Amino acid sequence: MAEEEVKVFRTWSSPFPLRVIWALKLKGVEFDTVYEDLSNKSPLLLQYNPVHKKVPVLLHNGKPICESLVILEYVDERWKQFPLLPQDPHERAKARFWAKFGDDKVFQSITYGILFKQGKEREEEIPRAMEILQHLEEELKGKKFFGGEKIGLVDLALGWLAYYLGIIEEVIGLKLIDQEKFPLLLQWIQEFSTAPIIQENWPPRDELIAKFDASREAALARELK
Amino acid sequence: MAEIELHGTWPSPYSYRVLWALKLKGIPYEYVEEDLSNKSPLLLQYNPVHKKIPVLVHGGKPICESMIILEYLDETWPQNPLLPSDPYERAVVRFWVKFIEDKGPSAWVVFRTSGEEQEKAVKDSLEMLKTIEEHALGEKKYFGGDKIGMVDIACSGIAHWLQVIEEVVGIKILEPHKFPRLHAWTKTFKEAPIIKDNLPNQDEMLVFFKQAREKLLASA
Numbered sequence: 182m183a184e185e186e187v188k189v190f191r192t193w194s195s196p197f198p199l200r201v202i203w204a205l206k207l208k209g210v211e212f213d214t215v216y217e218d219l220s221n222k223s224p225l226l227l228q229y230n231p232v233h234k235k236v237p238v239l240l241h242n243g244k245p246i247c248e249s250l251v252i253l254e255y256v257d258e259r260w261k262q263f264p265l266l267p268q269d270p271h272e273r274a275k276a277r278f279w280a281k282f283g284d285d286k287v288f289q290s291i292t293y294g295i296l297f298k299q300g301k302e303r304e305e306e307i308p309r310a311m312e313i314l315q316h317l318e319e320e321l322k323g324k325k326f327f328g329g330e331k332i333g334l335v336d337l338a339l340g341w342l343a344y345y346l347g348i349i350e351e352v353i354g355l356k357l358i359d360q361e362k363f364p365l366l367l368q369w370i371q372e373f374s375t376a377p378i379i380q381e382n383w384p385p386r387d388e389l390i391a392k393f394d395a396s397r398e399a400a401l402a403r404e405l406k
Numbered sequence: 407m408a409e410i411e412l413h414g415t416w417p418s419p420y421s422y423r424v425l426w427a428l429k430l431k432g433i434p435y436e437y438v439e440e441d442l443s444n445k446s447p448l449l450l451q452y453n454p455v456h457k458k459i460p461v462l463v464h465g466g467k468p469i470c471e472s473m474i475i476l477e478y479l480d481e482t483w484p485q486n487p488l489l490p491s492d493p494y495e496r497a498v499v500r501f502w503v504k505f506i507e508d509k510g511p512s513a514w515v516v517f518r519t520s521g522e523e524q525e526k527a528v529k530d531s532l533e534m535l536k537t538i539e540e541h542a543l544g545e546k547k548y549f550g551g552d553k554i555g556m557v558d559i560a561c562s563g564i565a566h567w568l569q570v571i572e573e574v575v576g577i578k579i580l581e582p583h584k585f586p587r588l589h590a591w592t593k594t595f596k597e598a599p600i601i602k603d604n605l606p607n608q609d610e611m612l613v614f615f616k617q618a619r620e621k622l623l624a625s626a
Contacts, residue, residue, distance in 0.1 A: 232505065232541055244494050251500040258493040270481040274469045281471060282455065316455055 187212035188240040190226055192219060194384050194392050196341030197249040198237035203337050204253050206378045208260045250280055253334055265334040279320060279327060280338035286313045287339065295357070296349050296393065297400035307357070314358060314366065321365040325372060336373055342366075343374040344383050345393075352393045410435040411463040413449060415442060417606055417614050419563040420472040424460045426559055427476050429600050431483045473503050476556055488556040502542050502549065502557045509534040510563055513579070517571045517615065518622055524575070531579050535564070535588060543587045547594060554598055558591075562601075565592040570611045574619050 187205065189212055191198030205212050217226055217236055229238045229245035239246045239255065246252050257265045266273050290313050294306035317339070320327060327335035350356055360367055373379060412428065412435050414421030428435050440449050440459050452461045452468035461468050462475045464482075469475050480488045489496050512534060515527035542557070543549060549557035564580065572578055582589040596602060 232501075232537055241494075246494070246497045246501075248501050248504050251497050251504060254500060255493055255497040258496065270478050271464070271467050271469065273481065274474050274478040277474045277477065278455075278469075278471055281474065 186240070186242050188215055189213070190215045190217055190229070190236050190238040190240070192217055192236055194389055195236060196345055199382060200249045200337045200340065201237045201239055201252050201256070202382055203340065203379060204256045204265060205260075206382070207265075207332065208256065208263045210256075210260050250284065250338060253280075253337060257334070265328075265337065267328075267333070276328070276334045279317075279335045282316070283335070283339045283342075287317070287342065291342075291346065291349060291357070296353060296397055298404075299401055303353075310357065311362070314363060318363050318366050321369055326369065332373070332376060332379075336369075340373060340379065343370040343379075345389070346370070348386065348389050348393055351390055352397055409465060411438055412436070413438045413440050413452065413461040413463065414459045415440055417611055418459060419567050421460045422604070422606070423472045423559050423562065424462055424475050424479075425604060426554075426562075426601060427479050427488060429604060430488070430554065431479060431486050433479070433483055473507060473556070473560060476559065480556075486553075488550075488554075488559065490550075490555070499550075499556050502538075503560045505537070505542075506534075506557070506560045506563075509537075510561075513563065513568055513571055516575055516577065516579070517619060520623060520626075524577075528577060528579060535580060535585050538564075539585045539588045543591060545587075548591070548598075554595070554601070558595055561591075562595065564588065565595045566605055566608075567611075570608060570615050573612060574615050 187210060189198060189201050189205070191202070191214060193216060202214075215223075215225075217223060219236070222234055226236070226238065227234055229240060230236075230247045233247060235247070237247075237249050237252060239252045241255075241259070246255050253265060266276055290306060290310040295303055295310060298306060326332050327339065346357065358366060374383070410428070410433060412421070412424055414424065414437065416439060425437070440446060442459070445457055449459070449461065450457055452463060453459075453470045456470060458470070460472050460475065461470050462478070463469075464478075469478050476488055489499055509530070512527050512530035516524055516531055519527060538561070546552075548554050549561065568580055572580070580589065580592070596605065
């Protein structure tokens with residue numbers, strides 16, 4: 182087979198491209214990385230993702246694929262080793278359900294509802310976030326990973342929680358999950374964040390804290406306008 | 407109990423997405439109309455996380471989220487495929503499905519709001535339509551090419567429900583001269599076999615959504 186060209190467009194800090202990087206590395210796929218500066222987007226990025234102008238973009242033999250969860254499904258279909266999705270259609274539907282839940286509810290609540298808010302608005306979101314996270318806690322019952330014995334699509338989709346949640350907690354000065362209410366989630370965070378491949382690819386913690394702090398300040402300033 | 411049940415509500419575009427997929431594939435099913443103002447214990451059991459319709463129940467096992475149900479149907483009943491077979495083409499389809507899932511609801515914000523909030527939602531809706539017009543449809547008959555595909559079904563809100571929203575709020579959003587391709591597609595889609603015989607009555611929808619909007623604004 183001709184040599185495949187696989188490129189991932191990412192930033193150093195965003196959790197979404199990490200999903201793609203994990204997937205490719207777990208499958209042992211060789212790829213090149215292109216780091217983007219989102220304040221100065223490259224012409225290539227704009228060409229490959231004209232609709233959203235965002236990362237990640239996967240470039241495979243010259244064809245761009247955008248949206249991280251869409252990319253994960255593509256990667257799983259192209260490279261069959263280390264499957265991310267189960268075989269059974271009903272189990273696949275459940276995996277897709279939780280991946281979507283992670284993006285629509287978990288990410289939204291924790292970043293836009295809590296990190297980027299303050300005072301009363303933030304206080305009101307916290308019980309909602311707890312309810313949302315409780316669903317994840319339930320889903321982990323009897324499982325090491327969301328994918329079962331091995332890391333799967335849902336683990337990669339929710340993986341940002343295992344590292345970025347701690348960073349967000351530090352930035353806002355508030356602990357969101359504790360051992361009493363979320364023992365399984367905390368255990369999953371430990372297992373996932375230290376798993377081979379995953380643990381080698383986290384961005385540097387101190388720099389992330391600084392970046393998230395700055396993003397938070399900017400978001401709060403925008404709200405005051 | 408029927409092998410396959412679709413739990414939905416008659417005015418919901420999300421409900422119809424699943425209904426059309428079932429009919430296009432010739433899958434027999436039983437339809438259960440849910441009352442969302444008084445949710446059945448069964449619905450709460452089948453969709454404990456979101457408590458929403460549609461829910462597809464197959465052999466007693468529930469599947470939730472309309473587009474996820476469509477992927478499930480396509481995997482389990484491969485006849486009349488809704489997704490192409492090529493992985494890259496599938497990724498393009500999934501990209502647009504996500505796009506409409508994320509951006510489509512701005513039309514419903516137009517329906518639910520007034521004043522500044524509504525103005526912003528109208529802007530968002532126009533942007534969404536513009537992106538689809540410029541990037542998604544091309545010169546094809548359907549998003550799926552010669553046949554209806556997953557993106558056509560996902561965008562069906564634009565074909566049949568947007569008109570109702572426009573009439574209820576008195577704002578025209580999908581102007582034919584601004585969105586010629588999309589406008590042509592709405593006609594083609596609604597005249598397609600199966601679709602044309604399975605659309606909720608627009609007069610009934612107008613009554614329903616007018617009342618719903620009045621209630622919403624009164625409680626705001």
